[in-house]
Amino acid sequence: MQETLHFSSSSSFSLPKSSISPPKSFKSSTISYPQHPKPPTLISTTPPTPTPQNFHLQEKLLFLDSLGVDSLHCLSSQPLIVSSSLSDLKSVIDFLYSVNLTILDVRRVLHMCPEILTAGISTTLRPAVTFLLREALVTGEKLPGVLRRRPRLLTKCVEKNLRPTLYFLQSTIGIEDVSKCATLLSCSVETKFIPRLDYLQRIGFSRRDAKVMFRRFPSLFCYSIEENLEPKFDYFVVEMGRELKELIVFPQYFSFSLENRIKPRHKMCVEKGVCLSLPVMLKSHESRFRDRLEVCCSSSMPVAECKVQTANHYTVESS
Structure with missing residues (x-):
């Protein structure tokens, strides 16, 4: 017998609740949006009020x-x-x-x-x-x-600095016209002049001869003992083999560059077998110096050039 299925009008088709209910994870989750960043704090660009x-x-x-x-x-x-x-x-x-x-x-x-x-x-x-x-x-x-x-x-203070320096240059050293070396008036007698005067005496000059050197070349007071006077004096005595009286006559020797003038010209004189006085060797321009060397080399007695020139220039002033 064929079985017939009947649906009553009161019955309705419904899906299981589990099929229509959202998952628990969906129910408990909430959508969150990223927070907007806080606007930057504005820094005042108004310049500070200048003080008086x-x-x-x-x-x-x-x-x-x-x-x-x-x-x-x-x-x-x-x-x-x-x-x-x-x-x-x-x-x-x-x-x-x-x-x-x-x-x-x-x-x-x-x-x-x-x-x-x-x-x-x-x-x-x-x-x-x-x-x-x-x-x-x-x-x-x-x-x-x-x-x-x-x-x-x-x-500089006149009473404490300028006038004492003037008196030292006039009375102790014997410089009559200080106006020609007026720039020295700003120097200290105790820390500048006396140490250099003492140094010349330590290396063999008499006090009288040291004063003569400063009178002839007052700028000698300005040169450093360690960086100028000592190395040039050592070269003068050891390498050049010269006599101290030449420096008394020509203290300007210390004003020339040791490396650029003194050493090169002395070596050229040695190579040529010529001995020139300090003024002739150092003061001349390069071309004139070389010409002088050639003249001396062509003479029969080149060494006499040194002796003649030194004798002509060597006049020591009285202190």
């Missing part, structure tokens, strides 16, 4: 720059510029002009000695100039040249 001190310093630096002076160099070398007023700086510049320094001179002296900018005009600068003109007898025409070479003279 900074403003005045900028004014002073701009003033120096307008003259072509290296203001940063001056400031780093002489911090007292910070406490100086702009009017004081202008007064110093005007004073430098009043002693006939040009703008180029001003740039040079301030680069060499920025301390001038903070030196008092009435207490330091003007007394120094007055001393140079009235006591050291530097002429007004030569004064700018002296200051260009040694601007530190303007910062």
Whole structure:
């Protein structure tokens, strides 16, 4: 018998609950979106309000720059510029002009000695100039040249520095016209002059002869003992085999370069078998020196050249 299946009208077709319910993982999960980054904190670009001190310093630096002076160099070398007023700086510049320094001179002296900018005009600068003109007898025409070479003279105290140095050069050394070596007036007698005077005596010169050497060549006071005098003297005695009296006659020997002038020319003389006096060997231009060597080589008695030249130049002054 065929079995027939009947669906009642009240029955309905339904899927199992498990088939329509979302998975548990879906129910418990939530969709999260990444958070927007916080906007960056805005930094104010408004420049800080300048303080009166900074403003005045900028004014002073701009003033120096307008003259072509290296203001940063001056400031780093002489911090007292910070406490100086702009009017004081202008007064110093005007004073430098009043002693006939040009703008180029001003740039040079301030680069060499920025301390001038903070030196008092009435207490330091003007007394120094007055001393140079009235006591050291530097002429007004030569004064700018002296200051260009040694601007530190303007910062020295007349009583403590300049006048004692002048008296030492005049009375102890015997230099009559100190104006010709006025740049030495800024040097210290104790730390500069006396040690060099003592050194010459230690290496064999009498005190009288040492003074003669300084009178003939006052710039000798400026040379370093360790870097100049010692190596040149050692070469003179050991390698050249010369006598001390030649240095008394020609102390300018120490002003020539040991490596570039003294050694090369001495070696050339040795190779040619010629002995020249120190002035002839060192003072001549290269071409004239070589010509002199050739003349001596062609003569029958080249060694006599040294003796004749030395005899002609060797006159020792009395102390």
